[in-house]
Amino acid sequence: MLPFDFDYYRPETLQEAVELFQYLDQHGKQPFIFSGGTELITLGRIDLAFTEAVIDIKDIAEFNVIQLGGEHLVLGSTLSLSKVEEANPFPLLTKTASEVADHTAREKITLGGNICARIFYRETVLPFLLADSQVLIIGPNGKKIVPINDIFQEELRLEKGEFLVQIATENRFIRAPFYTVKRRQQWETGYPLITIAAVNIEGRIRVAISGLCPFPFRSIGVEEALNNRGQSWEARVDAAISVLPQPILEDVEGSSEYRLFVLRNLFSDLLAALDRV
Known part of the structure; x- marks a missing residue:
């Protein structure tokens, strides 16, 4: 159990999620982006995280893709590590992610959650840094695609209200x-x-x-x-x-x-x- 109450929201589209975050933030709710929930539960229990509003983005289609076609593999940020392991679209990522925590935890931990976490390990970002992957971000100013090595400097440097949506990796890195x-x-x-x-x-x-x-x-x-x-x-x-x-x-x-x-x-x-x- 968490030692605080919060309102729960489950937007259905990217734009709804962005607008909801802005609305809640403007009203002082300190909105928390929820994809797997492990960080909120873990840190909230020891008073290192607090929110009055949770935005659950797991149902938004763009966050859940595994798309291999053309020259890139595209992975949604709310894919659980266990789903990545089962699909095995990127063997280096699969092997790296398969050793994060234990199997039960990997069913909840997501790619985006691990990359954006406050814990310093964040192992799943390593293959993407090696592969010069591109990240799709959406926020109040719309969508943008940015090289991960430009935006990940010790942590993923998102502006307030921005969401990590997808990560695209060239096929040549997947086969390397x-x-x-x-x-x-x-x-x-x-x-x-x-x-x-x-x-x-x-x-x-x-x-x-x-x-x-x-x-x-x-x-x-x-x-x-x-x-x-x-x-x-x-x-x-x-x-x-x-x-x-x-x-x-x-x-x-x-x-x-x-x-x-x-x-x-x-x-x-x-x-x-x-x-x-």
């Missing part, structure tokens, strides 16, 4: 050789230390990381270091470690030193998997 691993301290379903995802596109490795810093990221500097084939693997890994963003997390899951130790081994493993593909 990939490597993805989640390392935990000890438990099979515990919080991760580090999740790493990588692809080889036209002979170059791209890499994105979650759990190392207080935000998921893709680093061009790290990629440049790992792709410097004029050096040994050890030198390339050392160079990649030297250009990591800061700060490195230090918490009950693991110290910053231990995280860097784990990452060093993961970098070596991904080079073994992708360097000669």
Whole structure:
């Protein structure tokens, strides 16, 4: 149970959702966008989230698409992680999403909910950062399509009243050789230390990381270091470690030193998997 009451709304169209958010916000209701509900329930119980109005967007058709055709795969933001896993339209995304929480939770957690969450892991954004995916956003000023790497800077930087509707990814990234691993301290379903995802596109490795810093990221500097084939693997890994963003997390899951130790081994493993593909 949540320790506060709220009004519940279930709009049927994108425009209705946008207008409803504006109306509720203007009336001081602090509207909360609801697609899976896990964050509201989890944070609301410990007084870290509050709202007087919930806007449930799960019934809006555009949020629920899985469309593979032409040159792009299009995924709606309210698809649950379990639906993504079952459909398996993007193997790198499937593998990365399949290790988020447990199966029961993945039936509720959505793509958009995970990407926009306040928890710092947000692993499902990693494949989209690697693939230069495009995001469809709707808000008070209408629709716009933006490269995810332009709008995701430590978090998805939406303006107030904007909704993440869909994510489009080129087919060539969907078919690319990939490597993805989640390392935990000890438990099979515990919080991760580090999740790493990588692809080889036209002979170059791209890499994105979650759990190392207080935000998921893709680093061009790290990629440049790992792709410097004029050096040994050890030198390339050392160079990649030297250009990591800061700060490195230090918490009950693991110290910053231990995280860097784990990452060093993961970098070596991904080079073994992708360097000669």
